[in-house]
Amino acid sequence: MPPRVRIAPSPTGDPHVGTAYIALFNYAFARRHGGKFVLRIEDTDQQRSSSSSEDAILAALRWLGLTWDEGPDVGGPHGPYRQSERTDKYQAAAKVLLDSGAAYRCFCTRERLDALRVEREAAKLRPGYDGHCRDIPKADAQARAAAGEAHTVRLRIPEGGETTVLDQLRGEVTFAHAEIDDQVLLKSDGFPTYHLANVVDDHDMDITHVLRGEDWLTSTPKHVLLYQAFGWDQPLWYHLGLLRNADKSKLSKRKNPVSIDHYRALGFLPETFINFLGTLGYSMPDERERFTLAEFVEGFDLHRIKTGGPVFDPAKLAAFSGHDIRELSDEGLLQVLRDRVLSEDRLRALIPLVRERIDTLDDFVPYASFFFGGSVDYTLVASKLVPNKRTAKETAKVLKDYIDAIEQDADARAFTVEALEAFSRGFGERVGWKPKELFAVLRIAACGRTAAPPLFDTLAVLGKDRVRLRLRDAIDFLKTMPTA
RNA sequence: GGCCCCAUAGUCCAGCGGUUAGGACGCUGGGUUCUCAUCCCAGAAACCCGGGUUCGAUUCCCGGUGGGGUCACCA
Numbered sequence: 001m002p003p004r005v006r007i008a009p010s011p012t013g014d015p016h017v018g019t020a021y022i023a024l025f026n027y028a029f030a031r032r033h034g035g036k037f038v039l040r041i042e043d044t045d046q047q048r049s050s051s052s053s054e055d056a057i058l059a060a061l062r063w064l065g066l067t068w069d070e071g072p073d074v075g076g077p078h079g080p081y082r083q084s085e086r087t088d089k090y091q092a093a094a095k096v097l098l099d100s101g102a103a104y105r106c107f108c109t110r111e112r113l114d115a116l117r118v119e120r121e122a123a124k125l126r127p128g129y130d131g132h133c134r135d136i137p138k139a140d141a142q143a144r145a146a147a148g149e150a151h152t153v154r155l156r157i158p159e160g161g162e163t164t165v166l167d168q169l170r171g172e173v174t175f176a177h178a179e180i181d182d183q184v185l186l187k188s189d190g191f192p193t194y195h196l197a198n199v200v201d202d203h204d205m206d207i208t209h210v211l212r213g214e215d216w217l218t219s220t221p222k223h224v225l226l227y228q229a230f231g232w233d234q235p236l237w238y239h240l241g242l243l244r245n246a247d248k249s250k251l252s253k254r255k256n257p258v259s260i261d262h263y264r265a266l267g268f269l270p271e272t273f274i275n276f277l278g279t280l281g282y283s284m285p286d287e288r289e290r291f292t293l294a295e296f297v298e299g300f301d302l303h304r305i306k307t308g309g310p311v312f313d314p315a316k317l318a319a320f321s322g323h324d325i326r327e328l329s330d331e332g333l334l335q336v337l338r339d340r341v342l343s344e345d346r347l348r349a350l351i352p353l354v355r356e357r358i359d360t361l362d363d364f365v366p367y368a369s370f371f372f373g374g375s376v377d378y379t380l381v382a383s384k385l386v387p388n389k390r391t392a393k394e395t396a397k398v399l400k401d402y403i404d405a406i407e408q409d410a411d412a413r414a415f416t417v418e419a420l421e422a423f424s425r426g427f428g429e430r431v432g433w434k435p436k437e438l439f440a441v442l443r444i445a446a447c448g449r450t451a452a453p454p455l456f457d458t459l460a461v462l463g464k465d466r467v468r469l470r471l472r473d474a475i476d477f478l479k480t481m482p483t484a
Numbered sequence: 485g486g487c488c489c490c491a492u493a494g495u496c497c498a499g500c501g502g503u504u505a506g507g508a509c510g511c512u513g514g515g516u517u518c519u520c521a522u523c524c525c526a527g528a529a530a531c532c533c534g535g536g537u538u539c540g541a542u543u544c545c546c547g548g549u550g551g552g553g554u555c556a557c558c559a
Contacts, residue, residue: 008559042559044558044559047558106557113556113557117556126487127486152557154557170490174488179486179487180555181556184557186557188557191557193559194559213553214488214489214553215553215554215559216554217488217489218487218489218553219554239489242552244551244552246495248552249552249553250552250553279496279508280496280497283496283498284497287498288507289496290508306497307489307490308490309489309490309553310495311495311496312496313495313496313510316510318509326523
């Protein structure tokens, strides 16, 4: 039976490098064995999911060449491939569990749960649900639900005993039931949590092998229990190590660029990027570390996956990239420069910002230089980076808050001129910085110079990823400045 | 903190009982070159610790230590 595997991203932010990493292994396994690679959108979090994020994730994976056989855009026999369109299936599944007693209705309020958490923490007890609603008679619970009382559906974890997960990479991993919480399966808004939706969909879509990040390992016993409660066969489990920051913590945007779009915007070739990911936690049988996606697929072997979490080293990626650019023929380089760096679209965006500021055609390139490339040098503008009445520390803090806040703002996240201006003015007011001060700092941090075209047009054209990189650089630079 | 996972140079990998422990990035030195870069050569740099098992452990087992993950009506 050919394998069926899947990548199941949650559209709650920029396309994440970790998603590409896991997708690569799933893709390679499916292709290697003539199976199917499914893309499923896990958008059960109504608050954080957005269709623009979904679009971006699809585009990013496609850019990398990790194409899928079934998905929300291409369809397939097991659709729909968007969880928000499958809620009836989860409701039905929850009902089955409710009827069999494998799950129960929980009427606890958010307030009670919050209080409980505080209480248990104070008592140094394991945080988790106390089973308050576990033993409500089924008929009573049903009546309360029918009367419209808000509730969730929780999985009834057996009182004693343990559940063993057979991870194909790690062997048997056993969890005592006492350590497992009565997981919420259906939220009070009627949407499923990851755990229910994931199990129901993987079964429904005939997924045979689950290759996912190690961060799921500890919730796998819940999934195993669910499969058992439904009477379904489990898929084979493979938990891959997590990509790490230089300090070994889980790869995060605080410490690294984690958006696939960042690497695209800064001019990495997709082939290079995929190749690099393929060297992390994995090795080719002949030890060669430069290979194409097709070559990666050709010899792909699940047994060669390492379970330790590799550090994502940007320096090595850059070395791969430089090497690949040198491998290009002059004609090939010309082509990619034209397509990706000096594309007509990009020049069109630049022209209105630059035309008033140059006297000769040839001035265009040097003037527009800061629109290209990654980091800029702040040493020449160091004295201007900190506003008169502010300290370097304050300035760094404001920039950091700015970066964080922009991700929280659904409009600003889109990085359009209008949204950026509205957001930035509001942000300045909130932190008590005059527009003049804030805008100057942003301009210098984002451009590396004190004079530039209008700020928000400039930021928009620079692009979110480049701006974020430079703001982060500026923060680091500020931290090294002697405090006056 | 409880539970779980992991452990070869600074980093990414190779190794699957006996090797001068190999490759890549980075670093250092040298060569090519008008400079720089590229390219080439050379070098420094690792089996976390302690017990077992074994004729023999980097490799197998146990313990410790260290690192990580996870403990939500987020995924």
